[in-house]
Amino acid sequence: MTAPLMVRARAFAREVLASAFSQRVTSVVTFLLVLGATATVLVTAGRNAGAQAAVLAQVDAAGTRSLTVYAQGVQPSFTSAIVPRLAAHDDVIAEVVGFGPVTDVTAAAIPVGTPVGMRTAYGTFSGRPLAPGEPVAGLTQTWATPAALDTLGMPQGRGSVRVTDQGRELLVTDRVTLPEHLEPIEPAVITPGDPATNEPLTSLVVIADRPEDLPLVTDLVTAALTDVPPDGLKIESSQAMADLRAVIGGKLTAQSRSIILGVLAAAAAASLVNVWSLALMRRRDFGRRRALGATRAMIVALMTGQVLVLAAAGATVGAAAGAGFLAASGDPIPTPTYLLALVVAFTTTTTLIAAIPATWAARRDPLSELRVP
Known part of the structure; x- marks a missing residue:
């Protein structure tokens, strides 16, 4: 001026x-x-x-933006390789995590203790990328939820666990809290895995960026699973909650x-x-x-x-x-x-x-x- x-x-x-x-x-x-x-x-x-x-x-919590896919029996085409393919659609998908088969583990120091389910997980877990860590003292690193640590008798949050049907041990190196939409698997031991290994999955959880993106995310997931027989998967969606959100907001x-x-x-x-x-x-x-x-x-x-x-x-x-x-x-x-x-x-x-x-x-x-x- x-x-x-x-x-x-x-x-x-x-x-x-x-x-x-x-x-x-x-x-x-x-x-x-x-x-x-x-x-x-x-x-x-x-x-x-x-x-x-x-x-x-x-209402906008992840549980109302989620799509969960469950394998009905063994499905060779339902593997960890699908995780990075879906994660590439980051314009509508906020998070993708795949879980492998459940294996029971107990605290190595208490072989007759209460077992807890351990899952290998691929992708992103509560905003935290899952990547296998370097072995510590020759043991694979794994994570455990607070409930799992209490069940295993490891309140200090550190220690080794033993796979009951294999005898091999893993080292619990971190404590992790499950998001609300994954609470049904509590208590849980989570072992980070590499999607490139193309390991079989038993379930897949996809979180949309917004509730209104859920229909598109459903289409993307369905298209990515075309190699799996229709009766080989069960898909659960929170679309009803997304619709409720739209009604309440309007x-x-x-x-x-x-x-x-x-x-x-x-x-x-x-x-x-x-x-x-x-x-x-x-x-x-x-x-x-x-x-x-x-x-x-x-x-x-x-x-x-x-x-x-x-x-x-x-x-x-x-x-x-x-x-x-x-x-x-x-x-x-x-x-x-x-x-x-x-x-x-x-x-x-x-x-x-x-x-x-x-x-x-x-x-x-x-x-x-x-x-x-």
Whole structure:
């Protein structure tokens, strides 16, 4: 911005602020009007939006985006090689993990202890890539869940386990927590495997990026399993939960939208009346400015600029007050994006509405306005 433009911008800003201070009653009414409208939306629709986000966060858990494939008997074509092929569709698939056959293991130090199922896993497990680690003291590394460690009698989280029907030992080197959608296999010992070994799978779990991606993910998985006989696999999908998510989100969003539009319309109407009152009270002032050379655009900019400053301040304070009320009452607070959108919506609407009386005032004949008592 050039120096002359900066000077003119500063002069205009000072004029806008001076106009706002000179019309204290109208300015306070505009400020409180937008503040009250914004706070009202936050403690009504905003509370709903916060609750909606909390509900959908639960619904959007991996368990509602999952597709599980179970092998019905031995299927030679259902192997770990499918894992990287599906993982390549990372635009719609968040995670793929395949599990090999279950083998019972017990703590090596307690051969007659309670056995726990051990599975070789391929792919990504709870966001953690599965890759075989280097053997430690000649023993293959494996992981165990907290429940498995308690069952095995290894609360310290370290030790070796023995495969009951083979006699070979593995070393438990890490503790891992199962995500909600894998809790049915608890307690479990998980051994990371290399998909390139093309080992047989007994189950495959695919997590879609979003609930709405689940139908496409189902098609991708089905296409990747065309070599397996139809009666050789059982597919379970959380599509019903994804559909429920869409219904819940749609109803809550529609309700919040109705509240916001209603309050916004009421605030716009009240603002229109208030700003038109300002235009009527300042008719003589605007006539004098026009007679002295002020353009119509200048009059419109002066009035809308004044309303813009007051509306922005009122909406910001209203959003802060509403968020504070929700926090104090223990209700969920909407996201910062929601708060910002609300401030922008009320500021923009109030300013645009102000352009109607501002245009009316700018188009009045200056000589007629100067005769106003």
